Amino acid sequence: MSLVIKGGHVIDPASGLSDMLDVLVEGENVTRIGKDLSGDETLDACGCVVCPGLVDLHVHFREPGFESKETIASGSRAAARGGVTSVVTMPNTNPPIDNAGMVEFCNRRARETACIKVWPSAAATKGRQGFEITEMAELKAVGAVAVTDDGSDIQSSWVMRRVLEYAAMCDLVYMAHCEDASLMEGGAMNEGLVSTKLGLPGMPKQMEEIMIDRNIRLAALSGARIHIQHVSSEEGINIIRRAKEQGLQVTCETAPHYWTLSDEAVTRCGTNAKMNPPLREASDVRAIRQAIAEGVIDCIATDHAPHTVTEKDVEFQLAPFGIVGLETLLSLTLTELVQAGLVRLERAIELMTAAPARLLGLPAGELREGGPADICVFDPEAQWTVEAAKFASLSRNTPFEGRLLKGVVKATLCDGRIVYRQS
Numbered sequence: 001m002s003l004v005i006k007g008g009h010v011i012d013p014a015s016g017l018s019d020m021l022d023v024l025v026e027g028e029n030v031t032r033i034g035k036d037l038s039g040d041e042t043l044d045a046c047g048c049v050v051c052p053g054l055v056d057l058h059v060h061f062r063e064p065g066f067e068s069k070e071t072i073a074s075g076s077r078a079a080a081r082g083g084v085t086s087v088v089t090m091p092n093t094n095p096p097i098d099n100a101g102m103v104e105f106c107n108r109r110a111r112e113t114a115c116i117k118v119w120p121s122a123a124a125t126k127g128r129q130g131f132e133i134t135e136m137a138e139l140k141a142v143g144a145v146a147v148t149d150d151g152s153d154i155q156s157s158w159v160m161r162r163v164l165e166y167a168a169m170c171d172l173v174y175m176a177h178c179e180d181a182s183l184m185e186g187g188a189m190n191e192g193l194v195s196t197k198l199g200l201p202g203m204p205k206q207m208e209e210i211m212i213d214r215n216i217r218l219a220a221l222s223g224a225r226i227h228i229q230h231v232s233s234e235e236g237i238n239i240i241r242r243a244k245e246q247g248l249q250v251t252c253e254t255a256p257h258y259w260t261l262s263d264e265a266v267t268r269c270g271t272n273a274k275m276n277p278p279l280r281e282a283s284d285v286r287a288i289r290q291a292i293a294e295g296v297i298d299c300i301a302t303d304h305a306p307h308t309v310t311e312k313d314v315e316f317q318l319a320p321f322g323i324v325g326l327e328t329l330l331s332l333t334l335t336e337l338v339q340a341g342l343v344r345l346e347r348a349i350e351l352m353t354a355a356p357a358r359l360l361g362l363p364a365g366e367l368r369e370g371g372p373a374d375i376c377v378f379d380p381e382a383q384w385t386v387e388a389a390k391f392a393s394l395s396r397n398t399p400f401e402g403r404l405l406k407g408v409v410k411a412t413l414c415d416g417r418i419v420y421r422q423s
């Protein structure tokens with residue numbers, strides 16, 4: 001069986017392709033990209049962009065341990081609905097992914113239940129406790145694509161140094177959630193004017209910035225490659241920019257909520273605007289947007305963090321951190337970055353495909369003859385209103401409910417199979 005995706009604007013940032021072409025899919029692969037192609041079946045892509053399936057380096061699929069929030073199966077369906085065909089899962093499940101058996105468990109569950117590609121990352125310390133280093137060589141041998149203690153940071157600089165040395169030896173990227181836990185003090189949102197007005201305990205930006213700085217310095221000392229996760233503040237960006245100017249091996253990601261919302265959103269959205277790092281001030285939002293335009297930010301990731309309605313429907317301080325993001329990623333990028341004139345469409349797609357794939361060396365994020373048919377077809381002009389009740393995710397925790405966005409995913413293919421099609 002062959003399928004031709006016809007009449008679309010084919011964009012492949014990895015090769016610089018951006019042209020009106022057809023894409024022929026045979027079996028699991030793209031076999032031809034050209035003009036006037038035909039196949040057994042046709043997918044009409046007139047007015048649509050045809051690009052590589054999106055790659056998201058930061059998702060929480062909650063399996064094992066928290067299957068009422070999300071499973072590998074439901075998370076993969078949410079990804080497909082968002083045009084995402086490759087995800088890197090975080091290891092803060094219960095039990096955590098901190099040994100070879102657990103990485104194999106993830107891979108098996110993904111094979112059995114996921115409709116897209118799931119690449120597990122593994123914990124850097126046992127139980128994510130920040131003390132005892134995991135067997136990274138073994139973790140890598142069974143398929144872990146990176147190491148991270150995401151959800152928290154390794155507090156001891158001595159342990160962090162050893163972790164980074166071992167990660168460098170194993171040629172694994174360390175993905176850093178930067179947080180000085182001693183400054184947490186029950187903090188629930190960004191510390192500033194809004195937290196003071198609301199009478200909520202704050203999390204100062206310095207909590208994040210101190211550890212971005214420390215982690216980059218320790219990575220330089222250890223010769224490790226470090227990737228800073230979900231950077232949220234202006235000074236955090238400045239530290240990363242300086243490190244890059246010095247030629248250090250550092251990359252970073254940010255998430256759509258950090259360029260679209262400030263801490264004011266807590267007033268409107270309540271616990272659905274509670275995440276870690278927290279939404280910062282308007283000046284930080286501007287700095288993040290600027291950093292994306294300048295290229296200081298290497299890629300976009302969602303930090304898709306599902307929680308059930310009952311868990312979020314509590315007093316602000318008691319609610320868990322995190323929001324879902326897979327099904328709004330593409331539209332928030334198109335609406336708030338491309339339409340706003342901050343980046344060109346091709347660059348926006350690169351930030352969600354070739355750039356993250358390259359960062360971890362994943363065989364994904366490109367559209368080429370002979371390569372896997374992981375494809376996203378979307379209408380960049382069509383609009384939709386966010387309705388969490390329609391999400392494929394098991395969770396509904398989004399601050400974007402009711403928001404009118406541009407960009408509708410028409411179809412998603414993974415290894416040549418249609419895994420999502422707009423009905």
Ligand SMILES: [Zn+2]
Binds near residue numbers: 150151152230276277
């Ligand atoms: Zn995190």
